Amino acid sequence: AQSVAQPEDQVNVAEGNPLTVKCTYSVSGNPYLFWYVQYPNRGLQFLLKYITGDNLVKGSYGFEAEFNKSQTSFHLKKPSALVSDSALYFCAVRDNRKDDKIIFGKGTRLHILP
Amino acid sequence: EAGVAQSPRYKIIEKRQSVAFWCNPISGHATLYWYQQILGQGPKLLIQFQNNGVVDDSQLPKDRFSAERLKGVDSTLKIQPAKLEDSAVYLCASSSNRDSPLHFGNGTRLTVT
Known part of the structure; x- marks a missing residue:
């Protein structure tokens, strides 16, 4: 069965420093991978996706993610963190060999310290 | 384009009562999802x-x-x-096709007392 893991409950980064939020996945076929962000009392907002092609994917608000097939990872990155990046981040995966179900990780809370 | 609309935003009920949530997806989106998000967990x-x-x-x-x-x-x-364990945020989402990302509404926060 497909699954996705976010090993860190919380990540703290100083403003201006690079940030990384980790995600690993397990699927039987090829993965469709997504990152979403959630601000308080709001629904999830799409940041970026990997379907096929270049392993480095660029998305909204200066975020990017790198697909690594051998490590089954899809870590979210940003070169220089902003205080406004503080939020809850979710990684999600869909197995393209199976149904259209999208599975979400448990989320990682990102704190950017001024 | 207008986003996914959900109502109500908040609902408090007692256990054993009934409740209903409504969702209107983005126009033209064929796929609609309901997710349950319990505090501290990812959407299910x-x-x-x-x-x-x-x-x-x-x-x-x-x-x-x-x-x-x-x-x-x-x-x-x-x-x-x-039931008490139904206390959660209920999220509705829609998408236009299989490769497209999900668009979420702001959710309905349900508290069961």
Whole structure:
């Protein structure tokens, strides 16, 4: 069965420093991978996706993610963190060999310290 | 384009009462999803519709939860009777096709006392 893991409950980064939020996945076929962000009392907002092609994917608000097939990872990155990046981040995966179900990780809370 | 609309935003009920949530997806989006998000957890898929047909409802507690999407547009999710463990945010999302990201509404926060 497909699954996705976010090993860190919380990540703290100083403003201006690079940030990384980790995600690993397990699927039987090829993965469709997504990152979403959630601000308080709001629904999830799409940041970026990997379907096929270049392993480095660029998305909204200066975020990017790198697909690594051998490590089954899809870590979210940003070169220089902003205080406004503080939020809850979710990684999600869909197995393209199976149904259209999208599975979400448990989320990682990102704190950017001024 | 207008986003996914959900109502109500908040609902407080007592256990054993019933409650219904409404969702209107983005116009033209064929796929509609209901997710349950318990505090501190990621969203869990309850049911997925393709137009007005059910694609997946394997994690829907069918003894108390029901959902419908008449005419393939808006949808309602009902809980009857509610339990304390149903306290959560219920998120509706829609997408236009298989490769497209999900667009989420702001959710309905349900508190069962």
